[in-house]
């Protein structure tokens with residue numbers, strides 16, 4: 001008798017326990033579905049988790065990044081510096097305000113924005129820096145904020161992948177200027193879709209709370225005013241209730257991610273010389289484990305490698321394509337060769353399965369498959 005085929009292993013999967021399902025069902029039964037007491041409770045919990053900072057939740061990190069830019073007063077004629085290797089949402093949010101994204105290369109090892117290149121890209125029009133903490137590995141926060149202070153720039157941290165990450169023991173979002181988290185199902189905690197902003201300034205948090213719901217302010221006579229042109233990206237209570245239950249288990253989720261990442265390192269160290277991600281320290285929250293493929297020594301391409309994993313029941317992903325080489329940004333004049341590290345990562349990266357409910361044996365299964373595929377295809 002042949003061994004049973006193991007279940008398909010996706011590259012990311014949220015952890016949803018019975019208590020979370022009950023909590024969501026209970027919220028549905030209250031008929032208070034959109035923003036209400038659960039949003040307030042979730043924002044309080046996020047604030048407590050981040051050392052008392054002001055927290056406001058929205059329907060996505062993408063909306064959050066746009067709101068953060070608006071809160072900083074950024075718009076037409078302004079420039080915002082961001083990495084060329086990150087998710088498209090950052091560039092789109094900047095463009096939507098009318099400002100211009102100025103791309104800089106990333107460091108090949110950390111995959112985070114190169115701060116020397118960042119400083120060199122500053123012009124009189126630069127208003128803000130928007131770095132991504134890639135895969136949950138914090139940027140050098142001392143160097144980032146020293147640069148921002150020296151040059152008088154705002155910082156909007158794209159912390160979509162970094163909830164629970166720590167820099168020198170302090171949680172990302174608990175210090176600094178503005179941090180934006182994502183609660184998409186592939187992130188370290190989820191509200192299905194959703195995001196949160198953490199602010200140094202309570203006044204800016206209040207302004208964002210107004211803009212996220214049409215710009216409405218309530219007047220003493222019971223009528224409403226539109227204080228400024230708003231958006232519609234308030235988080236529903238059903239989602240916030242899930243977020244509360246997820247946040248309660250976040251430390252446990254992230255601890256498990258660290259154990260699984262360590263197991264990948266132990267198994268794959270010899271197979272990807274110089275091409276594994278940086279290990280970081282225990283402040284890394286390991287949203288993804290994404291080595292670079294040694295494509296120049298392989299006789300199949302990345303698609304072939306991912307298909308071979310897929311044939312063995314293993315999912316994989318690409319995080320990310322280089323933003324500046326997408327059609328919407330090429331029209332601004334961007335071309336191959338501008339950002340060599342970003343372009344190399346975009347060509348060679350592959351995201352292997354990593355999520356808290358994976359067993360140790362799932363990591364072994366992925367590593368066995370990677371070893372077998374590389375053994376076949378390495379020239």
Ligand SMILES: *Cc1c(COP(=O)(O)O)cnc(C)c1O
Nearest residue numbers: 060061062087089160182183184
């Ligand atoms: C997921 C992600 C975003 C956007 O988050 P959404 O909640 O899906 O809008 C932004 N930046 C990075 C690096 C991401 O991974």
